[in-house]
Amino acid sequence: MTQTIAIRARWVLVPDGPRQRIETDRWVLVEDGRIAAVTAGRPGGADRTIDVPEALVLPGFVNLHNHGISALLFRGIVEDRPTASWAADTVYGLIMPLQGLAMEVLDADELRAVTALGLLGLVKGGATTTMDMFRIAQAVSFDAAEELGLRFYGMPYLFSTEDLGIGEDGRPRYAARGTGESDLARASALFDAHDRRADGRIRAGFGPHGTDSCDADLLAGIRDAAADRGAKVTIHVSQSATEGETLRSRYGRTPTEQLAHVGLLGPDLVAAHCVYASDDDLGLIADAGATVANCPASFARGAVSAIWQRTAARGVRTGIGLDGYSMDTIGELRTAALVSKLASGLSEDATARDLVAAATVDGADALGRDDIGRIAPGCRADIVVVNLGAAHLAPVSDPLKTMVWHAGTSDIEAVIVDGRLVVEKGRHLLVDEDAIVAAGAAAVRKVWAEGQARGYIREGEIVG
Ligand SMILES: [Zn+2]
Structure with a gap:
């Protein structure tokens, strides 16, 4: 059953050539899944009306990098761990082992419950589209996304080795090579089973884990499998200094050069992070028309600056990812602005307008979609309505600045x-929120109990 929805917009963000502009005092009409009209007069005959006096109507946010299952496994545990041992102790000593443990101790229903909990937070925060990386055995992510009504790009991980065998020096030994070929067959089968489910809202793609955990042959195989299917590819790139050193010693190339070398660097690639990418690397990414997913909050907790402005200023399409860490897109935009301004010392960098574009139209473009990320007649109706009428927001001068600098998830009226x-x-x-929170939290606590028993989670890191 399709609904006709009329939304009163005190302000609405509409396309203006390749950019965006605000129009005031409009009605947005949604019909048959699409935006039917943006008009000055109130349309008649709608099944539902959303009428909030101070409503800012925006395209739904596009979250270009997420981990719906894994991020909840270390929610509240990773923060405040020491920088000195972050890669060895936290990334490879906590985050990756807990992800493996989840596969060991949770059944399919419990995995689905954890994902549903993560995705529930996201959609309530205004993310209507999410590109999510998860393990091949966690294909229940597709089901959870469908249940929650999200637009979803599921990108199962592929590895040449899941066990990097991190040594005392924090460097990988590649302890167990050779899972890549079977991963490629399994990921291809998942694509064929899930792509374009749910009237096309559910999409699938390929998610090679990283340039250090996937060798050149696997990356080339993924290039071909994705090209055959017209699929998107996403990968972690230059997310640690160690990754760059590893690639240099194994191949004599930077992670970005490696992607170019295997033929993956192009418009269908979303490169997550690129925090340690050089200016030359960013030039290669820009020239190739690939997209960087900037995830500032996730890195800031580890005392690392993931600088949106740095990447965008070099001509790279730079979208926003929440990395499974934050569920609050508006808060993430604020963090992107703060990190960028602190890094450059220029308060005019990374404006609210720039960042809203990054999280809407630029994110849509990264997915090759000109039918989302825009409030325009004919586009799919992915919309966020933010109520700017609350005490902590009034009075509004510029609605985008008010939202980015002062609003949060609790101000979202409708998605x-x-x-x-x-x-x-x-x-x-569409779902029973309380049941999702209870089931998801219970499943995570089961992983935590085993993580404590095996020493991944330290004494005192879980209180009570
Ligand atoms: Zn990630």
Whole structure:
């Protein structure tokens, strides 16, 4: 059943050539899953009306990098761990082992419950599209995304080795090579089973884990499999200094050069992070038309600056990813602005307008979609309605600046995905939120108990 929804917009963000502009005092009409009109007069005959006096109506946010299952496994544990041993102790000593443990101790229903919990937070925060990386055995992610009504790009991980065998010096030994070929066959089968489910809202692609955990042959195989299917590829790139050193010693190339070498660096690639990429690397990415997913909050907790402005200023399409860490897109945009301004010392960098574009139209372009990320007649109706009428927001001068600098998830009035109202007045309409929170949290606690028993989680890191 399709709904007709009329939304009163005090402000609405509409396309203006390749950029965006605000129009005031409009109605947005949603019909048959699409935006039917943006008009000055109130349209008649709508099934539902969203009428909030101070509503800012935006395209739904596009989250270009996420981990719906794994990020909850170390929620509240990773923060405040020491920088000195971050890569060895935290990335390879906590995050990756807990991900493996989840596969060992959780059944399919429990994995699905954890993913649903992660994705529930995201959609309530206004992310209507999420590109999510998860292990091949966690294909229940597709089901959870469909249940929550999200637009979803599921990108199963591929590895040449899941066990980097990190030594005392923090460097990988590549302890167990050779899982790549079977991963490629399994990921290709997942693509064929899930792509274009749920009226096309659910998409699939390929998610090679990283340039250090996937060898050149696997990356070349992924290039061919993705090209055959017209699929997107996403990969972690230059996310640590160690990764760069590893690639230099194994191949004599930077991670970005390695991607170019194997033929993966192009418009269908979303490169997550690129924090340690050189200026030359960023030039290669820009020239290739690839996209960087900037995830500032996730890195800032580890005392590392992932600088949106640095990448964008070099002509790279730079979208926003929440990395499974934050569920609050508006907060992530604020963090992107803060990190960029602190890094350059220039308060005019990374403006609210730039960052909203990054999280909407630029994210859509990264996915090759000109039918989302825009409030324009004919586009799919992925919409966020932000109520700027609260005490901590009034009075509004520039709605985009007010939102980025002062608002948060609790100010989101409604979220519409593909013409369907999925969140209204802060509640998800399609699922039992309390049940999702209870089941997801119980499953994570099961992983934590085993993680404590095996020493991945230290004494005192879980209180109570
Ligand atoms: Zn990631």
